[in-house]
Structure formats: C-alpha cells, structure tokens
Amino acid sequence: MDRTERYEKLVPLLREVLVALGEDSHREGIERTPQRWADALLTYTAGNEVDPKEHLKVIFQLEEDDLPIGSDDLIMQDHIEFTSTCEHHIAPFHGVVHLAYIPNPESRVITGLSKLSRVVDVFARRLQVQERMTQQIARAIDENLRPLGVIVVVQAAHFCMVQRGVQQRSSATLTTARRGLFLTNPDLEARFQNYLRLRVRPKDD
Ligand SMILES: [Zn+2]
Numbered sequence: 001m002d003r004t005e006r007y008e009k010l011v012p013l014l015r016e017v018l019v020a021l022g023e024d025s026h027r028e029g030i031e032r033t034p035q036r037w038a039d040a041l042l043t044y045t046a047g048n049e050v051d052p053k054e055h056l057k058v059i060f061q062l063e064e065d066d067l068p069i070g071s072d073d074l075i076m077q078d079h080i081e082f083t084s085t086c087e088h089h090i091a092p093f094h095g096v097v098h099l100a101y102i103p104n105p106e107s108r109v110i111t112g113l114s115k116l117s118r119v120v121d122v123f124a125r126r127l128q129v130q131e132r133m134t135q136q137i138a139r140a141i142d143e144n145l146r147p148l149g150v151i152v153v154v155q156a157a158h159f160c161m162v163q164r165g166v167q168q169r170s171s172a173t174l175t176t177a178r179r180g181l182f183l184t185n186p187d188l189e190a191r192f193q194n195y196l197r198l199r200v201r202p203k204d205d
Contacts, residue, residue: 003042010038044085047125052136055118056144062108069105072148072181072188076100076195080117086160087127095156095172099137100192101147102181109145116141130156131175138177149181151192 001009014034018025025034067073080097097120103110123136138152154175161167182188 006042007038010041011035014038041090043125045126047122050122050125052119052122052140053144055115055122056111056140058115059109059111059145062103062110064108067103067105067108071105072102072185074100074102074188074192074195075110076192077113077116078196078199080120082120082124084124084126084128084130084133084156086158087129089160090127091158091160091163093128093130093156093158093160093173095154097137097152097154098192098196099141099150099152100195101141101145101151102149102188104146104148107146109147111145130154130158130173134175134177138179142179147180149183149185149188150177150179151182151189152177 011034014037015025018030018033023030025031076099078096078098080099081095082097083092083094085091086093099116099120119140120137123133123140126133134152134154137154138150141147141150141152155172157170157172158167167173178189182192
C-alpha cells in the first residue's frame with residue numbers, strides 16, 4: 001500500500017474514531033481533523049519505508065596512519081533529538097540519543113556524522129518501544145560499519161505516561177544497548193560517560 005492508499009483508508013476510519021469518542025465529526029473545529037490526523041500518523045511512521053542501510057551506505061575509510069592497529073578511540077555523537085511514537089498508546093515519546101562507536105582499525109570504516117542522526121530518525125519514525133529502538137540503532141551501526149564496539153543511550157519522556165499521570169514530564173526513561181568491546185570493557189563506557197560530561201554547552205544552557 002502506498003502513502004496515498006493508506007491516507008484514503010485512514011481518513012474515514014479516523015472520522016469513526018471521533019464519532020466513537022462522542023464528537024460530532026462535522027463540527028467546524030474538527031471537520032478536517034481526520035485528514036490532518038491521517039497525514040500526521042503517516043509522517044510519524046514514515047520510517048517503516050526506509051532501510052537504515054540507505055543512510056549508512058556512504059561510508060569513508062580513514063588512512064592506515066590515522067587509525068593505528070590497537071586503537072580503541074571513540075567516535076561519538078551526543079544529544080541527537082528525536083520524537084517517536086509509543087506503540088502501546090500511539091502517544092509521543094521525546095528525548096535524546098547519545099551514541100559512540102569504535103572504528104575497526106582493520107577496515108578503518110567510518111560514516112558521516114549526520115548519518116547517525118538519520119539512522120536515529122529512521123527508527124524513531126515508527127511505532128516503537130524505547131528499548132527496541134535503542135537496540136535497533138545499535139544493531140544498524142554494528143551491522144553496517146562493523147566497528148569494534150557500539151554504545152547507544154536513549155533518554156526520553158513518554159507522554160502516554162505523563163498525560164495519564166503515571167510519570168512526570170521531567171522524569172526520563174533511560175535505555176542502553178551495547179555491542180562488541182562495550183560489552184566486555186567497562187572502562188570504555190566510563191570514557192563515554194566522561195565525554196558526555198565534557199560536552200561544550202551553549203552559554204544560556
Ligand atoms: Zn505508551
């Protein structure tokens with residue numbers, strides 16, 4: 001089913017949802033809500049159609065001299081913002097991803113930094129649970145770049161919980177995924193956390 005077909009199918013169904021909620025679905029304020037809602041839902045789930053490989057296809061190779069054998073240096077990107085949709089309540093969860101990988105000195109493969117944000121975006125634009133999204137990001141980096149190790153940390157507030165009063169807005173859910181050396185060497189995770197603290201902050205932060 002393409003986007004147009006999905007949209008056509010969704011609009012009358014969503015109008016039914018409004019009716020079931022007790023609304024007059026032709027009331028002026030919500031007359032066009034099924035159309036807007038359908039469009040929004042398709043945007044929130046557009047990542048279903050994208051293979052994260054697409055974003056990790058353009059890879060670069062460091063020179064042999066620049067990545068000596070034995071190196072366990074990190075490439076890190078922090079505070080990648082995302083908004084995803086909780087698959088249990090179809091409500092947003094919003095937060096940040098911090099991630100790092102250790103390029104393999106044998107292959108010396110790295111990727112453009114913007115690609116890591118794109119990979120986060122692909123998985124965020126799906127119906128998700130935070131734990132799975134965290135693992136999927138780690139696996140995509142692991143499988144495509146074949147680094148020595150990957151770590152992904154996700155912090156998020158879940159509006160299904162905030163709105164139902166189960167969680168406060170300022171409270172965050174934290175999930176982690178580790179691959180390779182990060183599973184066996186706790187010093188690497190300590191280094192990752194140190195770098196997170198080193199982050200250069202804007203003055204008004
Ligand atoms: Zn939920």
